[in-house]
Amino acid sequence: MFLLKTYEFYKGYSEIQIEGYFVERFVNLCSLRGIKIWDIDKKTEGIINLKIYEKDLGRVDELLKITKSQMRIIKKVGIPNITNLYKKRKLFIIISLICCAVIYFLSLHIWDVEVVGNEKIPTEEIEKILDEEGVQVGRKKESIDFEKIKSNIYVKRQDVLWIGVKIKGVKVTVEILERKNADEDVLENFPTNIVADRDGVIQKISVRSGQKCVEVGDVVCKGDVLVSGVVDSEHSDPIMVNSNADIKIKTWYTTKKAVPYQKTILSKSGLVDKKCKIKLGNYTINLANNSTKFEKYDTINSVKKLVLFGKIETPISLDVSTYEELITSDVLYTPEQAETIAKKEVYDLVMKNIPDGAEVLNYDYNVFSENDEVIVRITAECLENIGVEEKISF
Amino acid sequence: MKKDVKAKFQEALELPAELLTNSYRMTLIDNTNVLIENYKAIIEYEAYVIRLSCGLTIFGDNLNVLEISADEIIIGGKIKNIEFEN
Known part of the structure; x- marks a missing residue:
């Protein structure tokens, strides 16, 4: 049924009314003469609606004369009718054809080069090499021999293990797999010590390989050797091993913060003023008066550049300045209020200092009051992993 | 005499009955669609009745001719009654 409908649409048909x-x-005459009609619908006495192919419309006139009836075209459907509609609008067709041609022409060229997968090699360097080899924005896709370029890059860069080139539309994606640095891989094969990287008290130490140098409860400072890679043996000379251990230490972090009882606060009133200007290169067009009526305000500037194809930057940009009005107000805190504020601020501060992976065991506050401010000091006790591997130098 | 020859010929070769004789063939799908082959012509066409010159009268609601050609007609709508003449 769908195929039939498509065929009908392709051939073009009209919905007509016969009165x-x-x-x-x-209807009988139509069927006898081989004029195909379908979807015949009787509306009222003497009026029928039916569908007929576009090419048969001319043959109907004769039948109308015989049956003394009149025809009215209700709707024209199909591709021939659409093309007829645009036959008079020549310029429109020409321009749309030109558009198609331009889009086709542009799609034959590269408009974007993307480098992915590189971690250590800077993207600029790879882009520079690609540029030298001829992979440039605007070059024709067909004229580039990627196999040759790949082998050239392999020769030029020893640290590139594999290159993959994907062309998707007008975008070239160069995928790079780097050769891993040789030193990193073999660190495990060297004898190493484990050294403290911060101060604290040893809480737990379990050594898988190496000689333990500290005990639980010892105070260690940054740089102290915790586990030695030189293992003494009763029967032979000392053995050099790659140390491996889990060490946990307790650390303390303290911060303090003073909050005065009287404070001037800047707060947003909620009034916002937006000013736009368009920049064409160095030339600026102000769309509105550029000053604001606010006395105190925050300014947020945002620049939107017109970017074509996600890559090509044009000198046209839209600058939007948003002014947010600020109001000053004096606040007088009670000692309790000041203390809670200080506690919250000091807690946030200390949490920023504690490194990731550390477990906070507990924390306590010390509160001092001075004549016009309250000082809160926080001490946080943490449990954290410690130890970095260090090559033993001879 | 001529009819007899046709009938005998049809019997001898086991051909379908509607091929040589002047009879019609009707295919009904539920009460919504009916295909009639060899219908000859439409005598009367209203939304509630379609009378065909082969001797069939179809009664129903909202009857419409979905397709028509020189020897086939497909009628759609809600068919209520089919009447045979002669």
């Missing part, structure tokens, strides 16, 4: 006394005769 007369002998509409049945009209």
